[in-house]
Amino acid sequence: MKTNTLVGLSLSALMLGGTMVGCANGGLASASSRSDSALARNAANNADKAAKAMAGGKAAKAIGFAEAAVAGMPQNADYRALLGAAYLKAGRFTSAHQAYADVLSLAPGNGKAALNLALAMIAEGQWDEARKTLDDHADTIPARDRGLAIALAGDPTGGVELLTAAARTPEADARTRQNLALVLALAGQWQVARSVAGVDMAPAAVDARIVEWAAFARPAGAADQVSALLGVVPVKDPGRPVALALNATVPVTAVAAVEPEAPAPEEAAPGMEMPVEVAAVAATPADMSGVSFATRREVVQPLPATAVAAARPAAAATSKAAPVQVAAVSADRASSSSARALAKGNWFVQLGAYESAGVAKDAWGRATRRYPAFAEQTPAGVTFKSFYRLSVGGFAKGDANALCRGYRATGGTCFVRTAAGDQVARWAAPAKVQMASR
Numbered sequence: 001m002k003t004n005t006l007v008g009l010s011l012s013a014l015m016l017g018g019t020m021v022g023c024a025n026g027g028l029a030s031a032s033s034r035s036d037s038a039l040a041r042n043a044a045n046n047a048d049k050a051a052k053a054m055a056g057g058k059a060a061k062a063i064g065f066a067e068a069a070v071a072g073m074p075q076n077a078d079y080r081a082l083l084g085a086a087y088l089k090a091g092r093f094t095s096a097h098q099a100y101a102d103v104l105s106l107a108p109g110n111g112k113a114a115l116n117l118a119l120a121m122i123a124e125g126q127w128d129e130a131r132k133t134l135d136d137h138a139d140t141i142p143a144r145d146r147g148l149a150i151a152l153a154g155d156p157t158g159g160v161e162l163l164t165a166a167a168r169t170p171e172a173d174a175r176t177r178q179n180l181a182l183v184l185a186l187a188g189q190w191q192v193a194r195s196v197a198g199v200d201m202a203p204a205a206v207d208a209r210i211v212e213w214a215a216f217a218r219p220a221g222a223a224d225q226v227s228a229l230l231g232v233v234p235v236k237d238p239g240r241p242v243a244l245a246l247n248a249t250v251p252v253t254a255v256a257a258v259e260p261e262a263p264a265p266e267e268a269a270p271g272m273e274m275p276v277e278v279a280a281v282a283a284t285p286a287d288m289s290g291v292s293f294a295t296r297r298e299v300v301q302p303l304p305a306t307a308v309a310a311a312r313p314a315a316a317a318t319s320k321a322a323p324v325q326v327a328a329v330s331a332d333r334a335s336s337s338s339a340r341a342l343a344k345g346n347w348f349v350q351l352g353a354y355e356s357a358g359v360a361k362d363a364w365g366r367a368t369r370r371y372p373a374f375a376e377q378t379p380a381g382v383t384f385k386s387f388y389r390l391s392v393g394g395f396a397k398g399d400a401n402a403l404c405r406g407y408r409a410t411g412g413t414c415f416v417r418t419a420a421g422d423q424v425a426r427w428a429a430p431a432k433v434q435m436a437s438r
Contacts, residue, residue, distance in 0.1 A: 043072030047079050050086060059090035070244050077106040080246075081113055087240065088116065091232040093123040093223060095240040102246040111140025118149050123234065125222035125353055127154040128415035144176040148183055152225050154350065156187035157418040167196075174200040185213040187418070220384055222353070346419045347400035348380065348393025349407070357381060360390040361427045371407045380422040391422055 050065035066083035073079055084099035100117035103110055114137035121130035130153040134146055141149075143166035151159030163180040166172060177199055184193035190210070197206045219225050223234040351367055354360040360381055368374045374392060382389045393400060397416070404414045 039072050043069045043076070043079065046072065047082055050082055054082075054086060054089060059086055062086040063090060063092075067241065067244060074244070074246065075106065077103050077110065077113075080106065081110070081116075083240070083244075084113070084116055084120075087237075088120065088230060089232060091223075091227060091234040092237040093120045093226070093234060094237040096120040097124060098240050098245070105246055109140055111137055111142075115141050115145055115149060118153065119226050119230075122149070122152050123223040123226040127350070128413065131155065131415060144172075144179050148179045151183040151186050154415065154417040154420075156183055156420075159183040160187050160189070181209075182213055182216075185210070186217055221387070342399045342403070343396035344394060345396035345400070347395050347397045347416055348391040348419055348422055349395075349400050349404045349414050349416055350389065350391045351407075351412070351414050353387045353389045355387060357383065357388045357426045360388045360425070363390060364425070364427075367407070367412060370410050370412055373403065373406060379425040379428050381425040382421045382423065390425070393419065393422060 046065045046069040050062045050069060053059075053062035053065060063083070063086045066079065066086045069079040070076070070083050080099055080103045084096050084103060087093075087096035087099055097117060097120040100113045100120060103113040104117065107113065114133055118130040118133040121127075121133065131150065134141065134149055134153065138146065143162055147159040147163035147166060149159075150162060160180070160183050163176065163183055167176050167180050177196055181193045181197035184190075184196060193213070194206055194210055197209055201209065216225060216228055227234050352360070352363055354363055360379075364374075364379045377392045380391045380393060382391075392403075395403065400416045404416050407414050
């Protein structure tokens with residue numbers, strides 16, 4: 001998906017704009033006005049060069065200069081934000097995650113850094129962490145951006161609610177409405193999405209936009225949607241240099257002396273540096289042929305084996321302390337009662353994304369041993385090109401939240417979302433049919 005297919009969405013303008021890191025037209029403020037330190041002046045010069053390289057679409061070169069600036073002044077949040085932006089533009093989401101986490105350590109109130117961090121997490125498949133970041137920084141992230149990010153993090157219904165309220169305010173602009181239209185599409189409300197998009201676009205342009213969104217709503221990997229919004233190609237990323245960590249023990253002078261190396265191919269489409277206007281997009285034809293994504297790594301929400309191992313002796317101890325038959329009946333009754341108490345609805349508890357259905361089946365087995373309440377439920381899954389998403393649901397929102405909280409209390413990882421194509425898991429469907437036939 002080319003960069004221009006999704007312009008008009010406020011995220012693509014916000015993420016890589018120069019104002020994000022304190023850059024003016026003349027670049028970052030010169031350090032000579034603040035300090036006579038040669039190191040500080042050199043860091044400022046490197047930051048200026050990084051900003052200019054970013055403006056020229058040279059992400060690898062920008063990364064080199066930005067890393068040198070951070071090495072010179074590691075406590076400067078603006079330089080670290082500039083480095084994070086360079087990593088994003090190069091499609092290096094793990095490095096961007098680390099850079100923006102450092103920014104928030106130095107400047108907790110930086111809403112733009114928090115939004116960028118959440119997007120990097122989404123691209124890594126860390127949806128629950130991204131949602132928590134968005135919630136923690138709700139007061140500093142504009143609703144039009146937070147709503148879209150929430151939808152990308154697996155909660156399109158929550159995004160619709162937030163953006164609907166934002167679109168009704170006097171300050172609402174075309175980008176807010178376009179973000180709402182996209183999130184409505186992600187939530188499966190295509191007719192409403194078409195109507196909202198048509199407020200600011202010609203009918204022919206709306207038709208083209210809906211075609212683009214239909215492709216956008218079917219990602220093959222965790223990084224696809226964020227990459228499409230930013231107009232970048234994700235690359236295999238080992239993370240930013242260890243010496244550039246905020247509390248690194250490696251001397252920064254050693255880092256600054258090293259000529260930065262260019263990462264894997266990272267050419268991004270130009271034009272992302274400047275804020276975009278929806279009106280300029282109306283005449284742009286849809287072009288879905290430009291999508292090219294790197295190999296996606298497995299995204300798995302781990303279930304620590306230590307907790308499972310610890311649960312087994314505990315279960316054995318319980319059976320010895322009480323008559324076996326009584327204990328079994330009590331557990332069965334409690335489980336059945338819990339299953340009957342769950343009201344039906346459209347909410348699911350997502351447990352993870354795995355390499356294949358077979359890996360997900362093993363994860364489900366571990367989850368049921370960890371949290372017996374899952375044993376009476378039917379697992380659900382969705383197959384994507386490179387991963388298999390595991391969930392359990394069809395519950396009312398309150399029951400889904402309660403189930404997820406209970407699982408987390410045992411050390412599990414999960415989050416609650418609305419239905420998104422979930423079907424009975426492959427390994428569970430045959431067993432269910434056989435039981436019905438009897």
